[in-house]
Amino acid sequence: MQQVLITAGASGIGRAMAEGFAASGADVWIVDADADALASCPSEWRRDCIDVTDEAAIAALFTRLANEWGGLDVLCANAGIAGPTALIEEQPLSGFRRCVSVNLDGAFLFTRAAAPLMKRAGKGAILYTSSTAGLYGYPNRAPYAAAKWAVNGLMKTAAMELGPFGIRANAICPGAVEGPRMEGVLQREAAAKGTTRDAIYRGYASGTSMRTFIQAEEIANMALFLASDAARHVSGQIIAVDGHTENPDPKV
Template structure:
């Protein structure tokens, strides 16, 4: 199957890898991203929109534009996320908590809210929301992030129940530690918070998985394409980790 896919935070990182994977599979691509510089680097054949996923008016306008240009939407990858603060829970400021939850949870909610009517009208569609293994096990020193990533799992399961009778599926991908600039920032902050070296924190993440390695963005992207395809036509409401199998979510290193 190929079709029309919208990917939030599609200008770089996992979102860019998703867009590339869908493009290889013959899909029409629309990426939305807050980072204008990242959008400037995407292929000319892709549609693109600069977007703050927490701005409901902006999200509504984007989906209206998608409907006008494409006449509908076959898949949504609600992928936008931020790491949030790295600190003990008593040291986290409320405004930092709220900012993290706004992007990771409310951004996914708003995207689903405006995708659902198009998909219901068409009688088909796939929603894929990016969570994290932090949404399965928790994440020390990252309370806002873990809370939001747990919450999007509940959101997605509810979407699967609510939209299933309309032929719309919803699933969650939980990436583990993914190689790339964003994870490097996480490693640096955790190293500072724990009084460790960056390499020691890296090794802790890798050794906490059965496969003993970090995930590549392309691994997550391939799962998104599969879950959006007809090959996954009976898969809905599922939480699928792409993480090398986390066997120790909080390795002591």
């Protein structure tokens, strides 16, 4: 039975991952900053309300995790925020730093805490939720794109450092995922570009060869595969689940 820790696991992609791993028979432990969302999750899931940039809280979490579980098989470093939507010259430094902190610092802190547990076991899988924004430039989303490119670099380095200990690291790059978070992005981009939400939606869909958005469950399915023995020699890879993004700048 796998023991799986998922950040931002109470909603969206993280919730879909948690449901997928739980359905496969895994023990699931989720963390999230949203207490209300955590309260709505199945009672059998372990849970903690944590800001993923809180170093002390993460240290305390892993002390308890080590005591209760004894180890960790899979870390899904999934937490992230969209950050401000604006042209570079209009981006506030505070918003830029917060976006990078949640997306990158959170992934780093959880990787740093998980690595010793996985090293002792001589196995493990670390999965990072990146983005197609980490593959291309992303107009009006400089903080988010910068953070996701950095997450991919962190993953590549983790794969190199931890591979000799039987630990694999990979990054999943979702495209536009249906759900409340993407809805917020659509609304903000529409306001920034002076157009409608529906026009932005169509622009995103038409920017993929499959002309479609993605479902959170599809990201979860990739996570389950990458965490399984079927992917035992898949490491250091950036894998897009995005309907094949052709144009990262949706035209409206």
